[in-house]
Amino acid sequence: xxxxxxxxxxxxxxxxxxxKILVAKGFHNTSISTVIEATGVKKGNLYYHFASKEDLxxxxxxxxxxxxxxxxxxxxxxxxxxxxxxxxxKAIFTEQVKNNFVGGCLFxxxxxxxxxxxxxxxxxxxxxxxxxxxxxxxxxxxARETGMLPASIQPRLLAKTVVATMEGAIMISRVSKDKDxxxxxxxxxxxxxxR
Amino acid sequence: xxxxxxxxxxxxxxxxxxxKILVAKGFHNTSISTVIEATGVKKGNLYYHFASKEDLxxxxxxxxxxxxxxxxxxxxxxxxxxxxxxxxxKAIFTEQVKNNFVGGCLFxxxxxxxxxxxxxxxxxxxxxxxxxxxxxxxxxxxARETGMLPASIQPRLLAKTVVATMEGAIMISRVSKDKDxxxxxxxxxxxxxxR
Numbered sequence: 001x002x003x004x005x006x007x008x009x010x011x012x013x014x015x016x017x018x019x020k021i022l023v024a025k026g027f028h029n030t031s032i033s034t035v036i037e038a039t040g041v042k043k044g045n046l047y048y049h050f051a052s053k054e055d056l057x058x059x060x061x062x063x064x065x066x067x068x069x070x071x072x073x074x075x076x077x078x079x080x081x082x083x084x085x086x087x088x089x090k091a092i093f094t095e096q097v098k099n100n101f102v103g104g105c106l107f108x109x110x111x112x113x114x115x116x117x118x119x120x121x122x123x124x125x126x127x128x129x130x131x132x133x134x135x136x137x138x139x140x141x142x143a144r145e146t147g148m149l150p151a152s153i154q155p156r157l158l159a160k161t162v163v164a165t166m167e168g169a170i171m172i173s174r175v176s177k178d179k180d181x182x183x184x185x186x187x188x189x190x191x192x193x194x195r
Numbered sequence: 196x197x198x199x200x201x202x203x204x205x206x207x208x209x210x211x212x213x214x215k216i217l218v219a220k221g222f223h224n225t226s227i228s229t230v231i232e233a234t235g236v237k238k239g240n241l242y243y244h245f246a247s248k249e250d251l252x253x254x255x256x257x258x259x260x261x262x263x264x265x266x267x268x269x270x271x272x273x274x275x276x277x278x279x280x281x282x283x284x285k286a287i288f289t290e291q292v293k294n295n296f297v298g299g300c301l302f303x304x305x306x307x308x309x310x311x312x313x314x315x316x317x318x319x320x321x322x323x324x325x326x327x328x329x330x331x332x333x334x335x336x337x338a339r340e341t342g343m344l345p346a347s348i349q350p351r352l353l354a355k356t357v358v359a360t361m362e363g364a365i366m367i368s369r370v371s372k373d374k375d376x377x378x379x380x381x382x383x384x385x386x387x388x389x390r
Contacts (some may be wrong), residue, residue: 026308029223102311108366112304113221115370116297126370160367160376161383167366168359171303175310175321181355188356192387 011049014039018056023103025055026113027121030066054120061124064106068128072135074156081139082148082193087190089166093182096170104174108167133159149194162189206244209234210258213251218298221308222252249315256319259301263323267330277343277388284361286383288377289299291365293330299369303362328354335388346390357384 001182017039032053036043050056078084096104103109107128114121133156140155149155161171169185212234216225227248231238245251270286273279291299298304302323309316328351335350344353366379 024311025225026221028221060259104307109307111366111370112299116219122370129367129370134331157379157383157386160379161360161387164363164367164380164383165356165359166363168361168363171306171366172355172359175306175317175324178245184352184355185359188352188359191352192356 006014007049010041010045014041014046014049014056015060019064020062022057023106027053027110028113029142032056054118058120058124061106061110061121065124065128068107069131072132076135076139080146080148080151081143081185085136085139085162085193086186086190086195090186091164092166093169093186096173096182097179101174101177105167105170108170129163133163138164143193158192161192165189165192202244203255205236205240209236209244209251210255214255214259214301217252217255218301218304221356222248222305223308227251232318245329249313253315256301256305256316260319260323263302264326267327271330271334276343277342277390280357280388281381281385281390284357285381287361288364288381291368291377292374296369296372300362300365303365324358328358331357338388347378353387356387360387362386 014035018030018035021034021038026032030053032043032046035041035056036046039046046051048057050059071091072088075088076084078087107125110121111125115125136159137155140149140153140158143149143157144151144153149158165185169182173179173181173185209230213230216229216233220229226236227239227241227249230236231241231249234241237343245254266286267283270283271279273282302320305316306320310320331354332350335344335348335353338344339346339348339350360380360383364377368374368376368380
């Protein structure tokens with residue numbers, strides 16, 4: 001094993017372990033010593049990979065962003081663009097249920113915790129929301145062009161609505177811990193998309 | 196001035212000041228000493244009104260809940276139930292802009308921070324979401340009965356969607372700080388309600 005790959009493995013290990021902590025406790029409430037304890041990585045090694053707690057937090061967000069868009073690309077499957085979107089929403093909700101509604105959406109959580117105080121965090125999260133919206137917009141545009149949606153539909157507005165409804169749905173179902181809530185929201189999104 | 200009313204005034208003062216801090220910093224990140232500093236209230240006096248930080252946090256949520264439903268009752272004005280709902284959403288968004296998108300929704304924020312760890316907080320927030328949904332559901336039911344909405348509409352589902360879209364919209368616009376985002380979401384909600 002080369003040194004680089006060992007270093008990369010350590011970095012990866014720190015990122016995944018810290019993400020779990022951030023999802024559970026938020027950024028402010030997570031200390032570097034909690035990360036050291038959870039990862040078993042020595043302090044010097046941690047600081048070798050991440051210069052500060054802010055750097056670590058940003059790297060976790062970037063890593064989660066990449067993972068989310070890989071997940072989304074795989075989840076956007078189906079016979080047509082509308083089915084693809086519905087299946088992607090279903091896949092996201094399934095993750096929620098699998099996690100027993102604990103944790104919710106890292107981006108949403110961090111948006112609410114950090115966006116007023118930290119421009120860098122805010123920027124990554126904005127990227128997530130706008131890239132997600134952009135992807136859905138493309139699919140909706142395709143659906144409109146092929147007559148699957150009425151010509152009066154505005155793909156950008158509809159895409160924003162789906163993303164907002166998803167974020168709101170994850171928030172509300174985290175509080176209710178009720179699977180039926182997610183089924184209701186899925187029904188709503190399905191309806192929004194004309195199915 | 197009677198002693199009771201002075202005590203009530205102090206309680207009220209603590210609640211409003213703490214709400215501002217909680218909106219800005221979250222529950223975990225707020226210490227009793229921060230509250231003492233911000234309110235100028237003596238420690239003994241603070242503990243006379245609230246036995247613990249948890250008690251104070253819950254009282255702030257309850258107070259904000261009452262205020263929100265008074266606000267909502269006033270904001271639900273218009274010539275018909277659909278117009279009432281649209282106006283109430285507009286009023287909530289106007290508050291967001293007035294606050295320069297800072298703070299967002301105390302219930303949403305607390306939902307994401309506290310719901311996995313504290314059953315009591317979770318319960319108050321669940322009450323807010325379900326009572327808000329219930330109010331909209333009543334209006335939508337009335338709209339359906341008078342033929343303003345198609346008979347196929349399910350008031351409960353549509354009400355849940357409006358609440359989820361509102362929460363998601365507040366979250367997303369807090370990140371983008373973009374007034375146009377809120378106008379888009381308002382257009383979407385207006386469309387959802389068939390106007």
